[in-house]
Amino acid sequence: AQSVAQPEDQVNVAEGNPLTVKCTYSVSGNPYLFWYVQYPNRGLQFLLKYITGDNLVKGSYGFEAEFNKSQTSFHLKKPSALVSDSALYFCAVRDNNGGGFKTIFGAGTRLFVKA
Amino acid sequence: GAGVSQSPSNKVTEKGKDVELRCDPISGHTALYWYRQRLGQGLEFLIYFQGNSAPDKSGLPSDRFSAERTGESVSTLTIQRTQQEDSAVYLCASSPTSSHRETQYFGPGTRLLVL
Numbered sequence: 194a195q196s197v198a199q200p201e202d203q204v205n206v207a208e209g210n211p212l213t214v215k216c217t218y219s220v221s222g223n224p225y226l227f228w229y230v231q232y233p234n235r236g237l238q239f240l241l242k243y244i245t246g247d248n249l250v251k252g253s254y255g256f257e258a259e260f261n262k263s264q265t266s267f268h269l270k271k272p273s274a275l276v277s278d279s280a281l282y283f284c285a286v287r288d289n290n291g292g293g294f295k296t297i298f299g300a301g302t303r304l305f306v307k308a
Numbered sequence: 309g310a311g312v313s314q315s316p317s318n319k320v321t322e323k324g325k326d327v328e329l330r331c332d333p334i335s336g337h338t339a340l341y342w343y344r345q346r347l348g349q350g351l352e353f354l355i356y357f358q359g360n361s362a363p364d365k366s367g368l369p370s371d372r373f374s375a376e377r378t379g380e381s382v383s384t385l386t387i388q389r390t391q392q393e394d395s396a397v398y399l400c401a402s403s404p405t406s407s408h409r410e411t412q413y414f415g416p417g418t419r420l421l422v423l
Contacts, residue, residue, distance in 0.1 A: 225409060236312075237351075237399070237414040244409045283350060295367065296341070296412065298351040 199299035216284030312415035333402030
């Protein structure tokens with residue numbers, strides 16, 4: 194069965210510092226991995242996804258994520274955090290081996306960036 | 309272009325009443341998803357529609373929940389005999405196709421409160 198874990202409920206960073214939001218997954222087939230962001234009072238927005246190819250994926254707003262097959266991880270990163278990055282971040286996974294059309298979302302990690 | 313829209317944005321109802329939530333997907337998107345997001349939790353898959361194929365209803369929590377979609381347009385999620393535990397934000401998403409690679413585009417959600 195598919196599953197996603199975001200081990201941190203909250204991440205606090207200072208503006209200008211690098212940030213990492215962790216995600217690990219479990220699937221039976223090849224994973225398709227996604228990061229979405231939810232700003233206050235707004236819907237979820239797509240950030241980036243890994244389908245195949247280069248393990249380092251670059252997305253919107255300067256975010257990137259690295260697919261690590263051996264560690265089954267897909268951590269979200271940004272070299273220099275902005276206060277405006279403060280939001281709720283969700284990691285999600287689908288697989289191509291009987292997972293159907295479900296996308297499994299993690300519980301979310303709240304990012305606070307302090308000025 | 310127009311994104312996914314949902315109505316109402318907020319709904320307060322009394323326990324035992326029926327409610328109907330509406331989703332208008334992005335024009336041309338063949339796939340449509342409903343999710344539930346309880347306070348402080350991740351997204352819970354409810355149901356998936358793809359064109360004229362039979363929907364994937366495997367995430368519906370009970371027979372009080374049902375959903376319909378007219379062709380590749382509007383979808384309605386109906387909750388009968390609402391219970392307090394149904395209180396949540398109900399999110400709708402659409403994607404151009406049902407491919408596992410596709411990004412989902414989310415609406416702003418309907419916040420349901422059952423008193």
